Amino acid sequence: MAKATQKITMNPSENIPFDKLVLSQKNVRRIKNGVTIEELAADIAHRRLLESLNVRPMLDEKGGETGMFEVPAGGRRFLAIEFLVKQKKFAKTDTVPCVVNRSDRTSAEEDSLAENFHRERLHPLDELRAFKTLTDQGLEIEQIASRFHVTPAYVRQRLKLASISPKLLALYEQNEMRYDQLQAFSITDDQARQEQVWETVSRSQVKEAYYIRRLLTETAVRATDRRAVYVGIEAYEAAGGVVMRDLFEQDQGGWLQDPALLEQLVFEKLKVDAETLKTREGWKWVEAALDFPYGHTSGLRRFYGEPREMSGDELARHDAIKAEYDRLDAEYAETEDYSEETESRLDELGSALDALNERPYAYDPAEVARGGAFISVGADGQLKVESGFVRPEDEPVRSNEAGDEAYDEDRGDDGHVATAGNGVSANGKQVSPEGEEEDDGVRPLPDRLVLDLTAARTLALRNALAGDATMALIAVLHAFVLKTFYVSSSNSCLELTVQSATFGQTQGLAETPWAKEIEQRHEEWGHDLPKEPDGLWAFLLDLDEVSRQALFAHCASLSLNAVVEPWNKRPRALAHADQLARTIGFDMVEAGWAPTVDNYLGRVTKARILEAVREAKGEQSAQLIDHLKKPDMAREAARLLEGSGWLPEPLRPAPSSQVVDAVDDVVDEPVEDTPADTASELPAFLADQAQISADDTEAGDGDHLQAAE
Missing domain, CATH: 3.90.1530.10 (Conserved hypothetical protein from pyrococcus furiosus pfu- 392566-001, ParB domain)
Structure with missing residues (x-):
């Protein structure tokens, strides 16, 4: 029973x-x-x-x-x-x-x-549907947040999940997707794109939320991008642009979905800023671009302005702030206790002094009328203005010492002065084409005699200069500075050629820390040097030895060229560059170089990317990304190589023996022009390129693929 x-x-x-x-x-x-x-x-x-x-x-x-x-x-x-x-x-x-x-x-x-x-918190999707119902009933987000004692951001996060594809929501509900993965898809409202990315991620070994966000935003522009900062998010949205926001993570302002619109707004704003600068300051020309190639000012003479003097009110304010700063600093130094209020006040006073001391520059109106400026967008999104450049065709035509007629100060490569009028000048006398004097005085010395006499003087002066090392250094420095800062000037008797290679084809160089240091150092010297080259010699004589050496090093450094060019191998020069680098203890890792998508990984083949990861992190790390498409592989490789110190072969320091061997090979065996012979003399990374060039030549003329997979 x-x-x-x-x-x-x-x-x-x-x-x-x-x-x-x-x-x-x-x-x-x-x-x-x-x-x-x-x-x-x-x-x-x-x-x-x-x-x-x-x-x-x-x-x-x-x-x-x-x-x-x-x-x-x-x-x-x-x-x-x-x-x-x-x-x-x-x-x-x-x-x-x-x-x-x-x-x-x-x-x-x-x-x-x-x-x-025995309580179970509501499932996020249940919260989403409930909050959505309440908003449909007319409740504001703030009202919902207040009644359920959560933040408005929490409610917005739940409601944002409604923009996710129903297919993906169903996968999450069936525990086939994690919540952090689901959150990542809320960045965009494009449900077709969401589903496409999930298909990619589901086949990948990398399924993390950061990877999903990266795929969803790969065609967008970060709000921290210099272009977005320069234009402003409000202006972009007012023009119809859409910003993707991540309500679940710190997104630093989100992503701008329309890069083409952003570029258009950048160029329109640059055009307006260029016209404003030209009108306000009176420049003859102003060129505007998002970026200028490195070395874009080569061949242009630059002149510098003088800081504007402070007005009476500004001087009084400066003295008052300085007095308060000195008093407060002295009092604070005598106390042992930390005071956040005092520290804050000292910082405030210091900033006020810096603002007063950083004076705008005043330029010579005559120079401004023939000069110009370049404006671009800096790395911080602020307008970058480079002022005070004169093109060769705008240089003033100066009269000769006698004031007879005008002539250009520039001289030809042979060093001879261009003649004025129909006659020639010799010892200050005007001579007719037939060589007859225009007066009854003593005839000018024959040109050949003048040449012979001055040749003897040149040799004697050379010998004397060789016995005075200090003056020899100053004379060379004088020639260097003339060529470096005064461009077309020929005020030196030393026939030295100082060339500074430009690298306009290489993008992003101007934003590197090395370029910025060189630019800052060059500008500081430019402000210190005399405006006219005639005063340079006296300026160099008055410099202390340390400053003179620093200026010499700066000018000499600008002539260094260790670029490997396919049309100009220069093995001896490159070997010397390696010797120089080794002697001064130079290393690209210590200098701050690291492989990125832009500077290396996105510009080589997939095999090269995997080779880099394998060398730096091992075979297991390379296998993590070997299935990815090239753009994704390059991005993941950059993340894996971060902090590893890995360098591609052209940037690695050459061993001492290799440098010596390279020089000896050049001395013993002249380099042939044929690709095969050239490749045998070069490092692996150059030999590969030479072989590719040879193969292309045999195949015939055609388009060459770069970084082909």
Whole structure:
């Protein structure tokens, strides 16, 4: 005979006056967590009590009920109602719905633990649908956040999930996708793109949220990009541009979805800024571009302005700020305690002094009328202005010493001065084409005699200069500075050629730390040097030895050229560059170079990318990315190589023996012009290129693929 299943009976529900309830000390919740009592009280006042209190009758010594009840489960609700009683929003004699437990089957502590333990937080998709329903009912995000005691950002995050493809939401609901992965897809509202990216990710070994975000934003522009900073997000959006935002992660302003529109806005703004600069400062020309190639000012003479003098008010303000800074700094130095307020005030005063000391420059109006400026967008998104350049065709035509007629100061490669008028000048006398004097005085010396005499003087002067090392250094420095800073000047008797190679074909060089240091150093010297080359010799004589050596090093450094060009191998020069680098302890890793997508990884084949990762991180790391498409492989490789110190072969320091061998090979065996012979003399990275060139030549003329997979 089957045994009947015993039916359960629920605890009865009663309405009990609040003043008959007492908070039990057997409640297991001791630590405050989540919504505060005040917030819960506000919620109860708005929607009334949604969940009854769990109470037990209090017994006397004989085991009889006293009419009072303790609350072991629902203590926070009890305290919230008590808070409403204190605010006189709820009478203490009013009743509260309670579930009364008169059974001794469980203890009060167990009931308290069970009520708090057997709870399941709403699934994020359930929250999404609930919040969406409330917004459809007319509630604002701030109202929802206030009523459910969460931040408005939390509500926006849940509502943002509604932009995700239903297919992906279903995968998440079925636990086939993690929540952080789902969050990453909320960056874009393009559901087709979301599904496409998930197909890619599901076949990849890399399924992290950061990778999903990267794929979704690979065609967008970061809000921190210099172009976006220069134009401004508000201007971009006003022009119809859309910004993708990540509500779940710090996105630094998001991503701009329309790069073409952004480029258009950049060029329009640059055009306006160029016209404004030209009109305001009176330049003859102003060229504007997002970027200029490195060395774009080569061949142009540059002149520098003088800092504008302070006005009387500015001087008075400067002196007052300086006095306060000195006083406060002296007082602070005597105290041992740290003062954030004093530190802040000193920083504020220091910034004010810097602003006053950084004076705008005033230029010679005559130079401005023939000169110009370049404007571009700096790495920080601010307008970059390079002012004070004169093109050769705009250089002034100066008169000769006698003031007879005008002639250009520039001279030909042979060093001879161009003649003026129909005659020639010799010893200050004007001579007719037939060689006859225009007066009855002494005839000028014959040209051949002048040549012979001055040749003798040149040799004697050479010999004298060789005996004075200091003057020889100054003379060479004088020639270097003339060629480096005064471009077309020929005020030196030393026939030295100083060339500075430009690298206009290499993008991004101007933003490297090395280029910025060189530019800053060059500009500082440019401000210190005399405006006219005639005063340079005296300036160099007055320089102290340390400054003179620093200037010499700067000018000499600008002539260094270690570029490997396919049409100009220069093995001896390159070997010397390696010797020089080794002697001064130069290393590209220490200099700050690291492989990126732009400077290396995105410009080589997949095999080269894998080779780099394999050399730096091992075979296992290379296998992690060997299945990816090239753009994704390059980005992941850059992340893996970060901080590894890996260098491609052209940047690695050459061993001492290799440098010596390279020079010896050149001396013993002249380099042939044929690709095969050239390749045998070159390092591996150049030999590969030479072989490719030879193969291309044999195949015939055609388009050459770069970084082909």
